[in-house]
Amino acid sequence: MSDPWQECMNHCVEVTKKAGKMIREALTEDIAVMQKSSPVDLVTETDQRVERLIIASIKEKYPAHSFIGEESVAAGAPSVLTDDPTWIIDPIDGTTNFVHRFPFVSVSIGFTVKKEIEFGIVYSCIEDKMYTARKGKGAFCNGDPIKVSGQEDISQSLVLTEMNFHKDPERFKTMLANVRSILTIPVHGVRSPGSAAVNMCLVACGSADAYYHMGIHCWDMAGGAAVVTEAGGVIMDISGGPFDLMSRRLIIASSRAIAERIAKEITEFHVGRDDTDDESDMEAHSHTTNTMESHSLFSPPWLNHLGASSDSLSICLHKALLSKAPRTLEMEDPWQNAYDFAVQVARAAGAVIRKAGEEEIKVQTKSSTVDLVTKTDERVEKIIIGSLKEGFGDGTHCFIGEESVSKGEPVILTDKPTWIIDPVDGTTNFVHGFPFVAVSIAFAVNKELEFGVVYSCLEDKMYKARKGKGAFCDDEQIQVSDVKDIHKSIIISEHGTDRSIEKVTKIFSTMQKILCIPVHGLRGSGTAATNMCLVASGAVEAFFEIGIHLWDIAAGVVIVREAGGLVLDVDGGPFDLMSRRMMSANNNVIAQRIIKEIEIFPVERDDAPVQKK
Known part of the structure; x- marks a missing residue:
C-alpha cells in the first residue's frame, strides 16, 4: 500500500x-x-x-x-x-x-x-x-x-x-x-x-x-x-x-x-x-x-564544491594569483592596487580552506588544549604571504601572520607598509565544520590601518573596506544598525581559549551583567573577524573581547569604522591594536553601556618583548 x-x-x-x-x-x-x-x-x-x-x-x-x-x-x-x-x-x-x-x-x-x-x-x-x-x-x-x-x-x-x-x-x-x-x-x-x-x-x-x-x-x-x-x-x-x-x-x-x-x-x-x-x-x-526599524539584510550563503585535492588546489591558486600579481606600486593610488589584490588572495585562500574541510583534519594545540591549529592554517598563511611577497616584493613591505608569530617571529608594527594576516580565523570552527570561518587580511601604513578584507569562506561572503571609502559585503555597501536602546540589542562575545579560573570568572560575571540589563540576546560565533563583520552589517549591535590578537581584529576594525561604527578599548579609552582588548559597536551609546558592565582582566600585549627561556 x-x-x-x-x-x-x-x-x-x-x-x-x-x-x-x-x-x-x-x-x-x-x-x-x-x-x-x-x-x-x-x-x-x-x-x-x-x-x-x-x-x-x-x-x-x-x-x-x-x-x-x-x-x-x-x-x-x-x-x-x-x-x-x-x-x-x-x-x-x-x-x-x-x-x-x-x-x-x-x-x-x-x-x-x-x-x-x-x-x-x-x-x-x-x-x-x-x-x-x-x-x-x-x-x-x-x-x-x-x-x-x-x-x-x-x-x-x-x-x-x-x-x-x-x-x-x-x-x-x-x-x-x-x-x-x-x-x-x-x-x-x-x-x-x-x-x-x-x-x-x-x-x-x-x-x-x-x-x-x-x-x-x-x-x-x-x-x-x-x-x-x-x-x-x-x-x-x-x-x-x-x-x-x-x-x-x-x-x-x-x-x-x-x-x-x-x-x-x-x-x-x-x-x-x-x-x-x-x-x-x-x-x-x-x-x-x-x-x-529595519537592520541590514543577510543574503543566503552557500558552499562551493571543488574537485581537486587541497594540496594541488593551493598550488594552482598560488600560481594563478602570481600571474595576476601587480609588479609595481608606481601608480597614483598604490594602496588601491594592494586592496584589490588582497581581495583576490583572500578568495583564493578561502577556496583552499573549503576544500581542506572535506578531508581529514589533523589538529595540534598551541597555548592550551583548546587553542587549536592545523596544517591548513599554516599552508594558507604560506599561500597568502607568498602571493603578497611576489606582488609587492621590493622589500618595503612587512608581514605579521598568526602562524609565523606562533613559531617565534616578532610582532612589530612599524611605519612600513605592513600586512596583518589571520589565515583561518575560527580554527576550532574549521575543525568541527561550524559555519563561521574567515580569512582576515589587513594593511597598515605608518601604523594606521588603510584597508581590511574578511572572507567568510563557508558562507561565501566577502567583506571589505578601504579607509574613507565605505564598507561592503559582496560589493553591496553595508552599515551598522541604528539601534540606540541597549534593551533592543544583540551582543556578541567569546569565551576565549584561556580556561584559568580568574579569567573565566570575570568573563561569566560580565556576561551575566549584560544579560541582566536585559538585552535581546547574547551570541557567540567563534570567530572575531566575522563577529566584527556582523556588527558592521547590522546583524548585532556590539562585539567585545579581551585576549584576542591583532590578526583577529585588524581587518574588522576598518570594516566596522567604514560601516559607521566605532572601535574602542574595553575601558572606553582609545583603541590600541596591540592591546588585545577591543570593543566594537554601532554607536557610542551602546558601547558605553556595555563597557560599564565589563570586568577587565590582564592580558599580555601582542608587542610585549618575548621572554627568553
Missing part, C-alpha cells in the same frame, strides 16, 4: 519552501516587533503570517489532522499531543535573530502519529539549507545524507547552548553556571547561534557535537529531533532519562558518552511542561506592540 506519511512529508517540504520565501521577503522590510512573556521573548507579524500560511496549506489537504503551532498557543490554543496525526510548527525559530538579521533563522515542522515523531523538516532559510528526516530512512541536508560526528571525547567537542535572561534569579544563575561547567571541562568551545532547530541540525550534520537546553518548547524541538535521530545522534532528557517532547528539556549529542557527560555536569532547574498549565512558568499570551 502507499505510504501516507511520506505524502505528508513531501507536501510539508513544499509548504516549508513557501514559508522560507515569505521570511526572506520580510527581511527586506521594516519589522514590527511585539513581546510575549518578557522583553526578550519576541514575536513579529511575520511569525503569525507564516504560521497561518503553513496551517492553512496543510489543513486544506489534511483537514482531519491536528496542529500545535507556537503562535496559536501564544494566542490561547491548547498544546496537547494526542494519538492523532499532529503537525508541530515553529514558523520562525530564532525570531530574535530574524529581527536583527542574524544569519540563523529557520522554519521547523515535526509530524507525529500516536505521539511518535514520523518526520521532521527544518529549513534554515537565510542559509538556504533544507534539513529533512523520515523515521527509519535517514537524515538529509539539501538532499545529501548527513550524519553526526561520532565524537565520544567531551574534551574534543564543540557544544551548543543558549544564554538568555530569565526573571527567576536562581534559574538564571543556574543556567550560567551550567555553561561555565561545560566550558571548563574543558571543551573545544561553546557556541550560541540563537535557534534551537538550527542547533539541532548543526549537531546532526557533524558541525557540533552536542546541544542542550532547558526551557524550550515542543515546536522548537520536534523537527530537529527527527533530523538528529535519523543522523545517528543521541537524544535524551536533561536528567539522562528518556526524551519527552513535551518536557521542554533535552540533550542531543553525537554519542551517548558525550550526552551522559553533559547530563552529569549540569544542574537542573524547573520548567513547566508544554502540556500542562504550570503557573510557575506560564508564558503571557498578550502581545504589546514595540516597533523596531
Whole structure:
C-alpha cells in the first residue's frame, strides 16, 4: 500500500519552501516587533503570517489532522499531543535573530502519529539549507545524507547552548553556571547561534557535537529531533532519562558518552511542561506592540564544491594569483592596487580552506588544549604571504601572520607598509565544520590601518573596506544598525581559549551583567573577524573581547569604522591594536553601556618583548 506519511512529508517540504520565501521577503522590510512573556521573548507579524500560511496549506489537504503551532498557543490554543496525526510548527525559530538579521533563522515542522515523531523538516532559510528526516530512512541536508560526528571525547567537542535572561534569579544563575561547567571541562568551545532547530541540525550534520537546553518548547524541538535521530545522534532528557517532547528539556549529542557527560555536569532547574498549565512558568499570551526599524539584510550563503585535492588546489591558486600579481606600486593610488589584490588572495585562500574541510583534519594545540591549529592554517598563511611577497616584493613591505608569530617571529608594527594576516580565523570552527570561518587580511601604513578584507569562506561572503571609502559585503555597501536602546540589542562575545579560573570568572560575571540589563540576546560565533563583520552589517549591535590578537581584529576594525561604527578599548579609552582588548559597536551609546558592565582582566600585549627561556 502507499505510504501516507511520506505524502505528508513531501507536501510539508513544499509548504516549508513557501514559508522560507515569505521570511526572506520580510527581511527586506521594516519589522514590527511585539513581546510575549518578557522583553526578550519576541514575536513579529511575520511569525503569525507564516504560521497561518503553513496551517492553512496543510489543513486544506489534511483537514482531519491536528496542529500545535507556537503562535496559536501564544494566542490561547491548547498544546496537547494526542494519538492523532499532529503537525508541530515553529514558523520562525530564532525570531530574535530574524529581527536583527542574524544569519540563523529557520522554519521547523515535526509530524507525529500516536505521539511518535514520523518526520521532521527544518529549513534554515537565510542559509538556504533544507534539513529533512523520515523515521527509519535517514537524515538529509539539501538532499545529501548527513550524519553526526561520532565524537565520544567531551574534551574534543564543540557544544551548543543558549544564554538568555530569565526573571527567576536562581534559574538564571543556574543556567550560567551550567555553561561555565561545560566550558571548563574543558571543551573545544561553546557556541550560541540563537535557534534551537538550527542547533539541532548543526549537531546532526557533524558541525557540533552536542546541544542542550532547558526551557524550550515542543515546536522548537520536534523537527530537529527527527533530523538528529535519523543522523545517528543521541537524544535524551536533561536528567539522562528518556526524551519527552513535551518536557521542554533535552540533550542531543553525537554519542551517548558525550550526552551522559553533559547530563552529569549540569544542574537542573524547573520548567513547566508544554502540556500542562504550570503557573510557575506560564508564558503571557498578550502581545504589546514595540516597533523596531529595519537592520541590514543577510543574503543566503552557500558552499562551493571543488574537485581537486587541497594540496594541488593551493598550488594552482598560488600560481594563478602570481600571474595576476601587480609588479609595481608606481601608480597614483598604490594602496588601491594592494586592496584589490588582497581581495583576490583572500578568495583564493578561502577556496583552499573549503576544500581542506572535506578531508581529514589533523589538529595540534598551541597555548592550551583548546587553542587549536592545523596544517591548513599554516599552508594558507604560506599561500597568502607568498602571493603578497611576489606582488609587492621590493622589500618595503612587512608581514605579521598568526602562524609565523606562533613559531617565534616578532610582532612589530612599524611605519612600513605592513600586512596583518589571520589565515583561518575560527580554527576550532574549521575543525568541527561550524559555519563561521574567515580569512582576515589587513594593511597598515605608518601604523594606521588603510584597508581590511574578511572572507567568510563557508558562507561565501566577502567583506571589505578601504579607509574613507565605505564598507561592503559582496560589493553591496553595508552599515551598522541604528539601534540606540541597549534593551533592543544583540551582543556578541567569546569565551576565549584561556580556561584559568580568574579569567573565566570575570568573563561569566560580565556576561551575566549584560544579560541582566536585559538585552535581546547574547551570541557567540567563534570567530572575531566575522563577529566584527556582523556588527558592521547590522546583524548585532556590539562585539567585545579581551585576549584576542591583532590578526583577529585588524581587518574588522576598518570594516566596522567604514560601516559607521566605532572601535574602542574595553575601558572606553582609545583603541590600541596591540592591546588585545577591543570593543566594537554601532554607536557610542551602546558601547558605553556595555563597557560599564565589563570586568577587565590582564592580558599580555601582542608587542610585549618575548621572554627568553
